[in-house]
Amino acid sequence: MQTLKSNNESNSEAERRIERLSLHLNPIPIPHLTWNHHPLEMENCSRGKKLIVDANSLTSYMRGKYRDIQEKVFDYFNANPQLQTPLEISKDNHRELCMNQLLGLVREAGIRPLHYVVHDPAKYFAILEAVGSVDMSLGIKMGVQYSLWGGSVINLGTQKHKDKYYDGIDNLDFPGCFAMTELHHGSNVQGLQTVATFDPITDEFIVDTPNDGAIKWWIGNAAVHGKFATVFARLKLPNYDAKGISDMGVHAFIVPIRDMKTHQTLPGIEIHDCGHKVGLNGVDNGALRFRSVRIPRDNLLNRFGDVSRDGQYTSTLPSVNKRFGATLGELVGGRVGLAYSSVSVLKVASTIAIRYSLIRQQFGPPNQPEVTILDYQSHQHKLMPMLASTYAFHFATTNLVEKYAQMKKSHDEELVADVHALSAGLKAYVTSYTAKSLSVCREACGGHGYAAVNRFGSLRNDHDIFQTFEGDNTVLLQQVAADLLKQY
Ligand SMILES: Cc1cc2nc3c(=O)[nH]c(=O)nc-3n(C[C@H](O)[C@H](O)[C@H](O)COP(=O)(O)OP(=O)(O)OC[C@H]3O[C@@H](n4cnc5c(N)ncnc54)[C@H](O)[C@@H]3O)c2cc1C
Incomplete structure (x- = not known):
């Protein structure tokens, strides 16, 4: 290309480049900087123009109607330095601090995220943004409690579940987990192997981990704080059709994992701590194994598929794939x-x-x-x-x-x-x-x-x-x- 251009053209191009480079080597002198200036107010733009930004208007424009709630979060943490995450903190202390930060936000600052998950998701996400910028572990812990555990109950359950669990999730009396991922299956959710088999005699589901690969892994809130888990498992109805056992596909079930009073792990549940992570150490990720854990039939989150007292399966959706799609779509x-x-x-x-x-x-x-x-x-x-x-x-x-x-x-x-x-x-x-x-x-x-x-x-x-x-x-x-x- 260069050879096709006339000498004049390439000379002027070269001059332009030299002129540009010289600006970097000999910039327009700038006034002496002092530390007292706000960087954006300094007269240090390379062309010497004063840049004035109306930070208040810009903040209002960017944060919109959720500015107040975000400032409420920041004010709460500014007023409570003991709740700010220090630079050096052990995993265990970070987990406790993170729980206390969440309790403080909900019970002292009066921020009730579940209400917004249901009625004003944009406000919920604005709270999440503010909380995450205080400590991302807190943002993720809040997400586990309200978007994942709370969201699964609200979106996959029906009125009876809301009546029973809404307040406890909202006020943190019921800290909970979202137990989908297994050791052998993360991305491929349809491959999950945990089973929940209906027992028509006792009107219960029996939740089982059939092999090590089916242990629920990485589950937030499981290692220390969770009392309940929404467990994703294959719903099985023994001898449902002429061919024998019927697998109705992956469904969600509420499984209590710790005693409400003593906080002891409940019989049939094994909990393992996933340990120190690369980051997010304020979140207590754990593994869950189920050994013939019995839960009432009502604990099936039955919005997209239900089992009657006599063991009949009903769903408004025609196939396993449609139900699976609807379930994941809600999440x-x-x-x-x-x-x-x-x-x-x-x-x-x-x-x-x-x-x-x-x-x-x-x-x-x-x-x-x-x-x-x-x-x-x-x-x-x-x-x-x-x-x-x-x-x-x-x-x-x-x-x-x-x-x-x-x-x-x-x-x-x-x-x-x-x-x-x-x-x-x-x-x-x-x-x-x-x-x-x-x-x-x-x-x-x-x-x-x-x-x-x-x-x-x-x-x-x-x-x-x-x-x-x-x-x-x-x-x-x-x-x-x-x-x-x-x-x-
Ligand atoms: C800190 C942390 C917190 C978590 N919290 C929870 C929780 O609370 N609840 C919960 O249920 N889960 C949780 N998880 C699990 C998380 O959702 C899974 O790790 C994630 O879904 C990925 O699954 P996987 O780890 O099995 O990765 P894999 O699916 O095994 O992926 C491994 C690699 O294979 C590649 N890969 C996979 N499939 C394909 C394909 N089809 N084509 C090409 N490449 C492919 C991926 O790109 C990836 O690079 C958490 C994980 C972590 C680390």
Whole structure:
């Protein structure tokens, strides 16, 4: 290409490049910086213009009508420094602190997340965002209690379950788990092996772990605090049809796992601690094994399939696949929340990196102040597209949350499909982007980015698993591709 251009053209191009480069080597002098300035108010834009941002209006615009509830969360933790997570803390102490943080929010600050899960999901996700930026372990613990355990009871159960469990879940008298994943089956939920066999004589289900691979694994709230678990198991009706035992597919059951008074593990239940993790150590993940655990027939979360006293199975949905799809479809809220929370991690990380880059100076022309590192083009290339993406993801996930809230009201089939595909795609894309950006932000702050107090380590460790739970990103993208092909 270059050889085809006239000499004049290539000269002027070269001049332009030299002029650009010289701007970096000899930047327009900037006033001396002091630590008292708010970075965004400093007259340190490379072209010397004063940038004034009305932070209050921007905050109101971004947080919208949920600004107050988010500030209530921040005010509560600011007023209770004993509830702030210290830099150095053991796993066991972190778990206890995290439980106390959640109890404080619910019982002292009066924030009742389950109410919002049911009536105003957008407000619930806004609370989750604020809570996650205090300590991501707390955000995930809250998600386990309210989106997963609470959400499964509300969305997969019927009125009798709401009557019995709603208040206890809401006020944390009933801390609970969402026990789906097994040692041998994570992404492939249809392959789950735990069984719940109906016993028509006693009117109970018998929950069993048939082999080691079927042990429920990674279950949040199981190792220490949980009293109940929503257990996903294959519903079996002995001799249901002429061929013998009938497997009606994966259903959800409420299984008490610890005594309400003594907190002792109940007979037939074995609990194992999944131990110290790469991050999120405030969440007590555990493993559950069931040895012929009997639960009343009423503990089947029976919105999509039920068993009568005489052992007859009924469902409004015609096939195992349809029931499975409907069951998982009701649980999409967890994935929506994760996409939304991942953006909040990106907001925190990019804010720290950009603020630092506005006050950090390295190198400069002789006898002149050093240059702010954000004035280097390479640094801008690292952080400015990230800033733009953070805004884009904020609006994209806010839109997803709005669609999700509409879907919960209308149950419109098209909207259900739309939210499923959008949440899968956005969760995978945003969490992968945030995970990569956390490394970029750490590097952008140089050695100081490596100090634990500057948060990149905990943000990176806590967020990393966002790429895997609530649907592994690769598997989710396959689902998006399948959906696009179907539409085509
Ligand atoms: C900290 C933490 C908390 C958790 N909390 C809970 C909880 O409270 N309740 C609960 O039920 N579960 C929980 N989980 C489990 C989590 O949901 C699973 O780990 C997740 O669904 C992935 O399953 P897996 O670990 O079996 O990975 P796998 O499915 O085995 O995936 C392993 C790898 O194989 C790849 N892979 C899998 N299938 C395909 C395919 N078809 N094509 C191409 N590649 C594929 C994946 O991309 C991945 O890289 C938690 C996990 C962790 C680590």
